[in-house]
Amino acid sequence: MRIVACVKFVPDIQSDRQLGPDGRVVRDGGDGTLNELDENAVEAALALAEEHDGEVVVLTVGPDDAVDAVRKGLQMGADEAVHVLDDGIAGSDAIGTAIVLAAAVRHLGATTPVDLVVTGMAGLDGLTSLLPTALAEALDLPALPLASSLTVDPAAGTATVVRRLDHAEETLTAHLPALVSVTDGINEPRYPNFKGIMAARKKPVTTLDLADLGVDHATVGAAGARTQVLEAAPRPPREDRVLVTDTGDAGTRLAAWLVERKLV
Amino acid sequence: MTATPVLVLLDHAADGTLRTPVRELLTLARGLAGDAGVHGVWAGGEDVAAAVPVLAAQGVTTVHRLVTDADVHLSSVLADGLQAALAASGSALLLLVSSFENKEAAARLAVRTGAGVVTDADGVSLDGARVVAHKTVLAGTWTTSCAVTAPTALVLVKANAVTAQDAAVPSAPQVVDLPVEVGAASGRVRLVARTEHAASGRPDLGSAHVVVVGGRGTEGNFAAVEELADVLGGAVGATRVATDEGWIGHDAQIGQTGVTVAPRLYVGAGVSGAVHHRGGMQASGTIVAVNSDPDAPIFEIADFGIVGDLFTVLPQAASELRRLRG
Ligand SMILES: Cc1cc2nc3c(=O)[nH]c(=O)nc-3n(C[C@H](O)[C@H](O)[C@H](O)COP(=O)(O)OP(=O)(O)OC[C@H]3O[C@@H](n4cnc5c(N)ncnc54)[C@H](O)[C@@H]3O)c2cc1C
Numbered sequence: 221m222r223i224v225a226c227v228k229f230v231p232d233i234q235s236d237r238q239l240g241p242d243g244r245v246v247r248d249g250g251d252g253t254l255n256e257l258d259e260n261a262v263e264a265a266l267a268l269a270e271e272h273d274g275e276v277v278v279l280t281v282g283p284d285d286a287v288d289a290v291r292k293g294l295q296m297g298a299d300e301a302v303h304v305l306d307d308g309i310a311g312s313d314a315i316g317t318a319i320v321l322a323a324a325v326r327h328l329g330a331t332t333p334v335d336l337v338v339t340g341m342a343g344l345d346g347l348t349s350l351l352p353t354a355l356a357e358a359l360d361l362p363a364l365p366l367a368s369s370l371t372v373d374p375a376a377g378t379a380t381v382v383r384r385l386d387h388a389e390e391t392l393t394a395h396l397p398a399l400v401s402v403t404d405g406i407n408e409p410r411y412p413n414f415k416g417i418m419a420a421r422k423k424p425v426t427t428l429d430l431a432d433l434g435v436d437h438a439t440v441g442a443a444g445a446r447t448q449v450l451e452a453a454p455r456p457p458r459e460d461r462v463l464v465t466d467t468g469d470a471g472t473r474l475a476a477w478l479v480e481r482k483l484v
Numbered sequence: 485m486t487a488t489p490v491l492v493l494l495d496h497a498a499d500g501t502l503r504t505p506v507r508e509l510l511t512l513a514r515g516l517a518g519d520a521g522v523h524g525v526w527a528g529g530e531d532v533a534a535a536v537p538v539l540a541a542q543g544v545t546t547v548h549r550l551v552t553d554a555d556v557h558l559s560s561v562l563a564d565g566l567q568a569a570l571a572a573s574g575s576a577l578l579l580l581v582s583s584f585e586n587k588e589a590a591a592r593l594a595v596r597t598g599a600g601v602v603t604d605a606d607g608v609s610l611d612g613a614r615v616v617a618h619k620t621v622l623a624g625t626w627t628t629s630c631a632v633t634a635p636t637a638l639v640l641v642k643a644n645a646v647t648a649q650d651a652a653v654p655s656a657p658q659v660v661d662l663p664v665e666v667g668a669a670s671g672r673v674r675l676v677a678r679t680e681h682a683a684s685g686r687p688d689l690g691s692a693h694v695v696v697v698g699g700r701g702t703e704g705n706f707a708a709v710e711e712l713a714d715v716l717g718g719a720v721g722a723t724r725v726a727t728d729e730g731w732i733g734h735d736a737q738i739g740q741t742g743v744t745v746a747p748r749l750y751v752g753a754g755v756s757g758a759v760h761h762r763g764g765m766q767a768s769g770t771i772v773a774v775n776s777d778p779d780a781p782i783f784e785i786a787d788f789g790i791v792g793d794l795f796t797v798l799p800q801a802a803s804e805l806r807r808l809r810g
Contacts, residue, residue: 233740233759237622243630245622257741315594315601346621347740347763348603349584353559354591362672363559365588380676384734386583386690386743387497390557391676404741405734446600446634455620455627458771458787465778466792471800474772477788478801479808483694483749483770484716 221274225265227258229286243449257340259409294420295412306429311442314350322358323433352401362394490517491575500534507648510542521545525569543651552664559588560670582640600632624766643691694718701754708798739764753794757782
């Protein structure tokens with residue numbers, strides 16, 4: 221079974237994240253990291269590959285330092301890495317990124333078929349959660365998004381997931397090849413150990429550009445984006461803030477404050 | 485003013501009642517549509533009758549009821565239906581409640597049609613004929629506005645973004661059946677099981693005006709949190725620690741990987757305010773925090789912070805609120 225795990229390089233959410241004048245997230249290196257939620261995708265892919273004797277390719281689309289994201293995937297145990305790098309990709313929205321990823325998955329599938337594409341549930345920078353299903357659509361694959369559990373039945377050639385939504389819990393199944401996005405509750409991602417880190421140094425990272433993938437520049441990047449940020453500003457600090465230490469009447473004071481503010 | 489109607493996806497429960505945020509979206513849509521009017525799209529086999537009085541009060545002129553044998557709970561089928569409804573209504577702007585399911589359908593629709601998508605918007609306005617969506621990003625620390633440059637705009641709007649108001653003049657909504665051609669791809673996922681969550685008697689977490697949240701500091705005792713929530717008519721939420729410990733169901737988890745809330749009032753008790761949690765609540769109107777640790781990060785974003793024990797502060801607040809109300 222051949223599994224492609226899509227990963228993203230994002231600014232660390234513990235760092236002071238900023239938007240630039242163009243309204244894009246500032247990615248100036250140093251505090252970038254593999255999107256935490258994609259570690260769950262890599263873990264899910266590795267676990268399936270171990271169970272069903274498969275191989276895992278980690279795939280990313282992004283600027284130079286995005287290669288760190290796939291390297292982390294290799295250290296965790298992936299077999300192969302692909303980094304799609306092209307200036308024309310800058311400014312892509314989720315849909316544009318899905319188009320590039322889809323072309324890369326097709327490119328990989330041309331040599332050896334891809335049975336499963338796994339992604340995280342969201343990127344911790346934009347948090348749109350649009351990418352997984354957009355990618356499935358661009359690849360014309362069935363999608364099993366937001367999996368909190370995932371099983372593959374190789375004999376039947378199916379994948380089955382359980383997912384929790386705001387109002388319901390669902391079980392979905394589809395024939396492979398398919399796309400699955402996983403939540404952070406599905407597993408506990410492994411830490412790369414020394415052996416994994418050493419082995420990763422010898423594993424190949426293939427770099428591809430838009431021409432290699434046959435992607436039309438007009439459909440991706442800022443040129444292809446269907447949305448344009450007009451304004452971005454730090455949210456003004458909250459005013460009239462109150463901080464009290466309870467000396468026995470803080471609950472009463474809170475009640476009075478809520479009434480005064482017409483919040484009850 | 486747009487020359488086209490604004491289309492709204494009418495999310496509803498299994499008994500046919502509209503989800504609370506839908507009224508907010510219809511109110512928003514009315515302001516944007518002007519004379520072109522507001523259309524709704526009804527997905528699923530449930531009877532639309534229960535919703536019609538609300539739709540009338542909101543001034544909805546036409547409801548496109550999707551007719552298909554396929555399951556509209558599948559994103560691909562819903563995308564097929566929304567595409568048909570956009571065509572039938574002649575609309576260039578579709579508003580949806582910002583939920584995971586709706587995001588899945590919107591993503592597919594965008595790839596199919598070239599539409600532009602904005603998720604988690606907290607406002608929508610028009611700049612000439614261009615749709616501009618407003619949203620806070622990076623865990624509520626930045627505000628942005630974003631124009632849709634594609635001819636069709638799909639905007640997913642957060643609950644509590646606007647205050648729902650009835651139209652000055654009610655309408656008599658026309659319900660029209662819209663047969664949906666389901667694409668070959670839509671049959672490839674099978675919905676094996678779907679269990680609706682039992683109603684809790686409290687408002688929906690995602691759309692409640694008031695949310696009271698318990699964290700590790702409750703040590704598993706949510707009684708004080710529930711009591712205050714009930715006095716305030718609010719929903720009960722939790723941090724991931726509380727749900728992982730099994731103190732409360734997973735669907736109560738607020739945060740970047742749980743429910744995103746933006747109520748008028750958020751009360752966090754025994755919640756430290758870790759960045760993962762803040763991502764799901766920092767856009768709340770007013771934030772109250774009760775925590776015994778004066779250095780808890782949640783105090784950095786609290787409008788009213790109390791350094792104290794939640795087991796004394798919450799019951800006292802609840803009883804005082806009851807007294808003030810008489
Ligand atoms: C990938 C990832 C995703 C995550 N997603 C989420 C998410 O979506 N949502 C989420 O919430 N978390 C999420 N987390 C976890 C998050 O990082 C924090 O661990 C979590 O939010 C902390 O929960 P807490 O505030 O209840 O507990 P703690 O951080 O342990 O805080 C408990 C607080 O209670 C206070 N306290 C103790 N006793 C009392 C008392 N008697 N009265 C008053 N105060 C008291 C303490 O002073 C402390 O500040 C995620 C983590 C990861 C790695």
